[in-house]
Amino acid sequence: MKKILLLCAGLLIMFNAHAQFPMGGGGAAPKVTGRITATIIDSLTKQPVDYATISLVKVKDNKTVNGGVTDDKGKISLQNVAADEYKLTIGFIGYKSKTVSVKTTLQKPDFALGNIFLSPTSNTLNEVNVVGQKAVVENKIDRLVYNAEADATNAGGDATDVMRKVPMLSVDINGNVQLRGSSVRVLINGKPSGTMANSVADALKMIPADQIKSVEVITNPSAKYDAEGSGGIINIITKKSNAEGVSGSVNATAGTRQNSGAFNLTAKTGRLSVNTALGTQLAYPQESRVVFRNKTTANNVTTDILQDGISDWTREAYNGSLGLDYDFNAYNNISTNAKYTRFYNGGPGTSGISTNGVASGKIVSSTDMSNGNLDWNMDYKLTTKKQGEEFSISGQLTAGKNTNEFTNDYQTSAGTPISYIASNNVGENKEYTAQTDYVYPFSKTVTFEAGGKAIFRNIQSQYGAGTNQDFDYDQNVGAAYSTIAFNLTKKIQFKGGVRGEYTAINFSNSKNDYFNVFPSAILSQTINGKTTLKLAYNRRVQRPSLAYLNPFRNEANQFSVFQGNPGLKPELSDNMEFGYSTYIKGSIINASLFYRNTKNIIETVNKNDVSGKILSTFENVGTTQSFGFNLFASYNPVPKWTLMSNIALNTYEINSRPDFKGMNEGTFLNYNFFMRSANSFKGGWNLEFFGVVNSPRYTYQSKTEPMFFYGGAVKKDIFKKQGTIGLNVLNPFKRDLHIETVTQGDNNYQSQNIYYPLRSFGLNFSYKFGKLKFTEKKKIKNDDIKQDQNQQGGQGGGMGQGK
Structure with missing residues (x-):
């Protein structure tokens, strides 16, 4: 019944907007x-x-x-x-x-x-050069924009290389992106996808840098966006063109650690545009060493188990897409796009086992985790002669299927069987969305927006054929919003709005319905045309995804099991920010202070299982507050030499639930430094170096030690700047990056030491022919789901963590 009511509410909003903005069938013909x-x-x-x-x-x-x-x-x-x-x-x-x-x-x-x-005149000039240079960083009222196409060093490479240069962002060794120490939603042309939901890092590696026009960092999303989590939104805008004919690009990377390829093709004639893309990413299996220690105390008896193992972890990814875009006339447009992506990661592993300091055997394991995702959308947009007026209706289907299989053969050192564990879990996620938006500019300085949205989600998890261990979870969301933007004075702008969301959850004969209101407001003042001050506030929500909810008991590491929690509540956060940005003789400075308070924060916690093992799961552990500071600076000592630095600081402090014991009570400081030097030389040569420093990372029960990595690249334009060829290196002087995480709960202790084979050398090539056209339309944006940052099907057993 609630699904029907939510759908009716969404359709009613659409029809009301339609009635206010006729598209024919009544009145004067357009x-x-x-x-x-x-x-x-x-x-x-x-x-x-x-x-x-x-x-x-x-x-x-x-x-x-x-x-x-x-x-x-x-x-x-x-x-x-x-x-x-x-x-x-x-x-x-x-x-x-x-x-x-x-x-x-x-x-x-x-x-x-x-x-x-x-026909040339008799006094024709020998050569005329027309040069237009766009600013690399632009500061708008509700976002910061990094114009990737204005940065010559972005030729070749992939989206991960671009993201490292974006103000306020930090990118780890795997390519996962954070904003101000929190996870962030990544959109492509304003649209989320199952690809990004499963692995942001892998998805970014399959987007060639040459295809990116700009990256928008939205730290204070307006009410128009889904009430996404506290981190913010990153929107990648791809390049577009109105060029007729056939055009495309080819990108390829071959290296010691991973290989990737991408092919894009666009055909445009008159009002019709067709585009298709294919991509792949293959990571070589390399030995990763993982030392895992579990220590539990029960009935005054302590058990200390040490696992020291080697695994060969492989990662593979493939994707393909097809899109159509058609203009009926200058005011009516319809577009559709379908994209399918499949990921696989897993491999064999062997580890020695010691119990209380005495060798007790070994484990021969095999893990196979894969997922496939289909995203299909249909969009209709109507504009008028009035500049900026727009009405749109969008529909989207997202379907995903995740498989997690593992086997553990526990043997004595001599090979005598002790125990054998095997399990299979299949999770399916389906999501249907209907959305409508209307934009009306009352004048050049006053703009009104309103819209509605309905999302129907169903998550199913099957633990094995013929069993009763099935999980069926329904989550339905109905939302409506309105915003207004106007100038208070010639130099002071205001943009504010409110969004209401009703959520209905049903699983295992349990129901949980709730309604939330999410206000947002931004004040921006321009001083002397070069300096901008901002003051902003918003409230956000972040709901847990399948990886957090799935109650499947994952015993890929049989001494430390993992299980999701279907009873999780959503996180609710209040955010305040004061920002400053200025341009001084070509140099850019962007700084901000922020405060964030998050209730029902979701973190991983360790408990003693009834079987005596350590059980890792997710819980709403309490309320956190964080104060932070960001500084981005770019300076050109000479016109073709750019120095760039990105510094992020934030505190971690939690008021935890009394039933949880943790090791980190008090206030802790997280920081991230990114430094980069880029030079352009005659003949199309580019040279750059970068380094990243990450501080220790804290949760209530865990601490991950600091890490540092560095790299460089040299690139050369070829084929009259239609192509590039380059060499990339990462950590060339040390094979492994040591990552240590210690977790301490109530009567349990866990440490994990990963020796990650980071050193790599790679050769990349890119070539573009004609002009690419990427149609940038208003897309559905479902940004409210909290994603598992490990992106490996939960904990993955702790052994053989990935490449």
């Missing part, structure tokens, strides 16, 4: 508009003329109604052209001006002029 296209060619060399100036003049009153400049292929496309008679004038330095007659009608609103030849 005026049909079209487009005029042309290609400007040099009559002597037969080469395209880029940056030629185009003007469209109405014959009746001789007024200019449209215009633009040609791209580097000599092409131009004028949009929103009403049916009438026109004169198209073309002009450029060193060429004779030319005028062409154009007539469009209601029946044929589009007009393709084809090739138009310009």
Whole structure:
């Protein structure tokens, strides 16, 4: 019944918005508009003329109604052209001006002029260079934007390399991204996906850096966004183009640690655009050493078990996508996109076992974890002649299937069997979403937004055929929001809003319904056009995902088992921020102070199991508060040399539940330093070095020791800057990175030492032909789910942790 009510509420919001913003069927018929296209060619060399100036003049009153400049292929496309008679004038330095007659009608609103030849004048200039440079970092009222396309060192490589350069972000050795010490949701063109949900690190490695236009860091999402967790939102915007014809790119990396490849192809003709992409990532199996110690006390008897083992861990990933985009006219657009991704990680391992200091045997293990995800969306968008007015309806289906299989053969040192454990878990996640949004600009400085959304989620987990150990979990969310943005003065802007979300949860004959209101507000003041001050507040929520909820008892490490908790409550956080940014002679400084208070914080806790083993699970351990500071600075000693630094500090302090015992009571400091030097040289050469320092990381029961890693790259433009080739290195002087984590609970102690084979050398190649088109539409954004940061199907048994 609740599903029906939520769906009706979502549809009612859509129909109400539709009624306020008619799309035909009543009232005056919308005026049909079209487009005029042309290609400007040099009559002597037969080469395209880029940056030629185009003007469209109405014959009746001789007024200019449209215009633009040609791209580097000599092409131009004028949009929103009403049916009438026109004169198209073309002009450029060193060429004779030319005028062409154009007539469009209601029946044929589009007009393709084809090739138009310009004749050079007698005093043609030998060379004309037109250069436009966009700022690498832009500060907007509700986000910070890193313009990746303006940074020449991003040629080659993948999205992970780009993310390390983005202000306020920190990237660990595996490519997982954090913002201000917290996990963060990563969107592609405003859209989440099952790929990112399963492994942000792997998904980023399959996005070529050349395809990224910009990265938006949204520390204070407005009410328009889902009430996502306290960390914030990262939105990766891919490049787009209106180029006709066929275009694409090829990217490949081969190295000692991993290999990857990506292929993108776009075909565009008139109003229709079709794009497809294929990608893969393969990590070589390399030996990882893991030393795992479990110490428990029960009835005044202490058991101390030490595992020292080697595993060969393999990671593989494949993806493919197909998208269609069609403009009915200048105001109506429909698009659809489907993407499937499959990941696999696992491998064999062997570890020696000692009990209370005496060798007691060995474990021969095998782990197989895989998941497949399908994301399919359909979007309709309607715009009007009023600049900025927009109405959209979107639908999305996300389906995922995760498999976790393991075997543990526990033997004596001589090979005599002691015990054998095998298990299989299949988890399925289905999500259906309907969303509508409406944007109305009352004026150039006042904009109103409103919308609604309905999400229906079902999670199922099966522990094995023929058993009753099944988990069926329904979570349905209905939401509505409104925001308004306006200028208080010429230099002070305000953007605020409120979002209401109703959540209905049903599992194992248990129900949990709740309603939350999420306000947000931002004040921004500009000083002298170069300095900006911000003051912001918002409230967020983060609901646990399948990895947190799944009650499957994972005994891949039979001395330390893992199990999810379906009774988890969502985290609720209140966030405040004061920000400062300025530009001084090409240098950039961005600094912010923030405070975050999170209730029902979800963390991993260790308990003594009834069987005498250590049980790791998730719990709402209490309330945390954190004060923090971020500083990003970029400086150019000389025009082609950039020095960049990103510093993040935040405190950790928890007011825990009285029934949990932890090792970290008090206030602790987390910090992250990122330093980078990048040089550009003549001939298309680029050289860069970077280093990352991570402080100890704390939870209530655990501490992960600090770590440091570093790397560099040299790149060369080839094929007239259509391609790049480069060499990347990571930790070249030391094979392993030692990562130590100690966890202490009530009458139990656990330590894990991973010797991670980090050193790598890789050769990358990228080549682009024509122009790529990535359609950037308004997409559904489901950002409310808290994801497991290990991204390896829970704890993965503690042995053989990955590559």
